[in-house]
């Protein structure tokens with residue numbers, strides 16, 4: 001079973017609510033879902049849609065072809081019609097006055113039923129849900145249970161109203177109308193039911209940060225990072241995490257550096273434009289060797305770009321951000337579950353190596369929702385890295401060591417004086433222009449890189465290791481590429497996927513192995529210039545054979561990737 | 572003499588030798604910063620805190636070098652950014668007495684927004700603004716406090732600086748600072764008192780320090796200030812913000828010094844309701860995180 005629905009309409013019409021409702025109904029019944037929200041940068045009007053995929057197996061990406069469209073405006077019908085697969089159906093309100101000209105058009109009194117049966121137009125969502133289940137020939141009990149759970153705290157009458165509306169619509173569609181759609185899921189068996197945590201990438205990153213004992217977050221709102229910051233701030237009182245919406249991103253990062261330097265695990269969240277403002281402070285973190293986690297939910301640039309769309313366009317910018325040379329770590333999670341673990345690891349690595357750790361998300365990862373297993377928090381890993389147990393007197397904050405990492409003491413520790421500077425300094429943290437000292441300090445900092453590299457995981461290979469074609473991916477494009485790779489493999493094409501979560505410093509062993517075997521290495525990136533392929537070439541000397549790029553701001557689908565692969569001769 | 576620290580330990584009075592500069596001082600002979608450094612040392616000795624409880628955070632400029640010239644915890648950060656760094660440090664460990672050093676360029680140019688917002692938040696830190704009316708470290712360009720018509724390397728005659736200067740005390744007052752004062756590098760006794768009071772004040776304290784730069788702004792030399800500075804009269808009421816604001820515009824033949832405004836009100840960390848003790852030592856409640864996760868289960 002692999003179903004997809006698109007729910008389209010204007011902003012402010014509650015499309016997301018129906019989307020969430022539909023996703024929850026299926027998740028509650030043991031199925032896997034994947035939801036994306038495609039919306040414009042406006043609060044009311046326009047044309048937006050939510051796509052929900054439902055399957056009895058994990059699903060990882062949006063798709064082009066959809067089985068059911070629920071359209072709340074005429075625009076939505078017009079925009080989506082072409083995506084309907086054979087046997088699919090469009091459900092819409094009859095008041096839109098669309099001709100019932102084709103088998104797939106299903107005009108229904110959604111609004112009227114909501115008003116008359118439920119007494120509230122807002123129950124149109126429940127009406128649509130009832131119609132949907134009927135069309136799919138699934139039992140109405142699915143909706144009943146879910147509505148009770150979802151609206152439970154709003155009181156019994158709200159639940160009852162919604163259930164009545166859903167049931168009325170369900171009955172109305174049953175029979176002749178439902179036959180217009182070829183789908184029949186009346187006998188779908190419930191899949192596993194333990195994966196009931198429905199989260200976005202941003203929420204998962206926030207949970208990872210909390211689990212890593214984040215104690216300070218300072219940020220300035222910028223889509224699509226905002227929801228992460230809000231999620232943490234909303235829970236900050238419960239966990240006693242310090243947090244502040246600052247005057248700008250410059251203050252955000254500098255404040256977090258102050259908190260981290262003084263001993264509190266800290267992070268900032270932003271998107272590309274905000275990161276641009278932070279760049280100077282990234283250098284301060286580099287020079288003063290302050291651990292910090294910087295999350296960039298990338299969106300298409302340059303400048304304000306496309307605020308609500310997706311891109312992987314900031315990789316090389318982040319890699320090279322700030323003047324001068326110093327080590328940093330770059331990580332890009334592929335999905336919410338991985339985002340949770342990688343974020344925890346980001347904090348560990350930051351403390352261990354006393355460097356900035358950049359977590360690269362993008363709008364797609366930030367906002368798509370999928371169900372994952374319940375996360376078990378367990379014990380907190382509070383390894384703060386090398387601490388100065390019995391500090392030298394006077395204390396050398398920047399003591400030269402083999403691995404470049406100096407034992408840390410914090411301002412405020414008794415009997416220690418901690419000096420630090422954004423200027424080139426000596427081991428004590430005081431300004432020095434001595435050329436030998438300069439060399440020693442540059443080398444000390446850069447000495448961390450090989451140790452960092454040792455600590456990072458190799459990229460993962462999905463599919464047959466010895467395949468002819470290899471898709472090279474990083475970050476959130478994993479999902480679409482993975483499904484494309486699987487579909488092609490099923491069709492007998494010899495193809496695998498090499499996916500990087502740790503981007504810098506770059507692990508090259510597996511890469512070299514795969515490169516030796518593959519006839520064609522094909523990079524798949526959500527940007528125009530194949531930034532990761534460039535990084536790979538820079539670090540390993542290896543070049544990809546083909547580059548597949550998407551930069552229209554919309555996430556990739558498996559179908560799209562397959563089409564591009566055909567064009568570069570994968571068959 | 573021994574006394575108890577905020578963490579309950581005991582410490583010994585700070586002696587002048589404890590503060591001996593870890594690094595050779597690099598200011599020009601005759602610079603006002605020497606007076607400020609002396610007053611700072613004196614204030615640190617007078618305040619009953621132990622040495623590790625002080626944390627100096629500075630920006631970039633001549634004043635920014637201060638942490639290198641006194642043996643205390645110090646962080647020499649970026650141009651204009653000392654206040655946010657100091658705010659973060661203070662939140663992470665409220666036992667610290669966080670003192671910011673910045674120049675007029677630093678705090679009123681690059682850092683003006685941060686100054687206003689720190690004042691608005693009433694962050695419990697002390698901000699010492701070394702005002703020499705010029706950019707010292709970059710060798711003589713006009714600064715946000717240079718007078719209208721001031722001739723400098725970047726404001727040539729006949730117009731000189733083509734605009735009015737920033738009023739630092741006024742800015743702090745309007746921002747919401749709860750302790751606003753002015754001192755003069757030539758009056759170390761008063762300056763010491765002001766710094767002591769500012770550090771003790773539970774909220775955002777701004778002290779403007781009139782600091783002669785004998786190289787790039789000789790007009791604002793020692794005599795210029797000696798002839799003009801006077802202490803606020805005994806009957807001056809520093810509880811009135813409007814009176815303080817009015818007074819802050821008096822800067823010409825007579826330059827008032829002293830505490831312009833002082834008011835107690837809840838400060839930033841109190842507003843945030845952070846955990847008891849130091850934030851840096853706090854651990855997120857594991858069960859509570861699990862609860863947050865479990866509430867998201869569908």
Ligand SMILES: Cc1ncc(C[n+]2csc(CCOP(=O)(O)OP(=O)(O)O)c2C)c(N)n1
Nearest residue numbers: 631632633634650674675676677706707708
């Ligand atoms: C982002 C940035 N811009 C410019 C500079 C160069 N710079 C260093 S100090 C300074 C001005 C210093 O003036 P002020 O703050 O008044 O301090 P003073 O040296 O007079 O004490 C400037 C522009 C810098 N270090 N960083």
Ligand code: SF4
Nearest residue numbers: 599602633707784785
């Ligand atoms: S240039 Fe001016 S401010 Fe700088 S040290 Fe010399 S006298 Fe002081």
